[in-house]
Amino acid sequence: MTGTRLNCWEYKQCGREQNGKRTAELGVCPAALDISFDGINRGKNGGRVCWAIAGTFCEGKLQGAFADKRNSCVKCDFFRMVNSQEENHDSPTKLLKHLVDTTDNSFLGDLAYKRIKAGERFLIQGDREETAYIIQEGTCLTVVEKDGALHPVGHRGKGDIVGIRALFTGEPRHAHVEAETDMHLWVLNKHQIDNISQNDPDLLTLLTEIVTSQFDSKRPVADREIGKYVATNIIGRGSYSIVYKAVHKDLNMVVAIKMMRHNMVIDSDFVSHFKKEARIIASLNHENILNVYDFEERYKTVFIIMEYLEG
DSSP: OTTSOOOHHHHHOOSOSTTOTTHHHHOOOHHHHOGGGTTGGGOSTTTTOGGGSTTOEETTEEOOOHHHHHHHHTTOHHHHHHHHHHHTSOOTTOHHHHHHHSSOOHHHHTOEEEEEOTTOEEEOTTOOOOEEEEEEEOOEEEEEEETTEEEEEEEEOTTOEESHHHHHHOOOOSSEEEESSOEEEEEEEHHHHHTOOTTOHHHHHHHHHHHHHHTOTTSOGGGGEETTEEEEEEEEEOSSEEEEEEEETTTOOEEEEEEEOHHHHTOHHHHHHHHHHHHHHHHOOOTTSOOEEEEEEETTEEEEEEEOOOO
16 A cells, blocks of 8 residues: 555545545545645645645544644654655656766765754745755645745655745745754755756756746745746746746736746857847737747746747
8 A cells, every 4th residue: 555646535544535435424624625735745635745734534533733733643654655655756856866866976065964853944934045955854844824824835855945946036935844854954055056057967957847846836826926927837848948828917918938948048149049039029020920028037047928829
């Protein structure tokens, strides 16, 4: 069973999934209903992050909020199974795996090391820092504070990177990050990202995947902002760029956004050509040419905001 990617209701056999055998008695479990968690740890709805959701049913009783049940949940065999499976999952954004596997260990050797105790809040919503963390051991929750209430929105474990948005943009952190277990972290500073060069094409490819993962439709809206726009989903991938469907935050206008891959952007001649192409297209007005609306430079790459066409 431990090798199978199960949701909590399948593993625990609680009967509280939708149309489950105990829903008449106990109601449908919030983890089975909450689509905002869908895809986290590759689960259905909140089925593989149930420890972050209030009102689940464990140990024969209804559970409280995530902070109230943290100590018992981290000892749960299901929690341990999920985290074991996810740390071994070959995700393209597992930064630690790349750094350990690479033949050049100089990048990892330059990083500082930090230990975090279970329950400690080590990133603070609203703070301005140009630091991110690579998780060597342990797990954590991303928690948004709004109107005095705490709302878990994400989960990270071994090999993942947390705080990457602030590192790229210098903007205030959009959420808290709290350790579920004791954690060992590598500290990644802005100057280390700035020094990534063409000498490590694999790391540049990884950088593109990390930025791309920030705009995943399952992530919080604050994570998916590109200037005035919010990415909704990926609609195309090419050797030079990745294309997103997005919406203007104020005008509610649907657009397409082309993000250049980092291994292309590091070539200054290519970037100059890319900008020139954008300016030329923006000056044209023809029914067979997509309109270009805007241009953004963020996340150590460039974005062209264009007209979106269905099909």
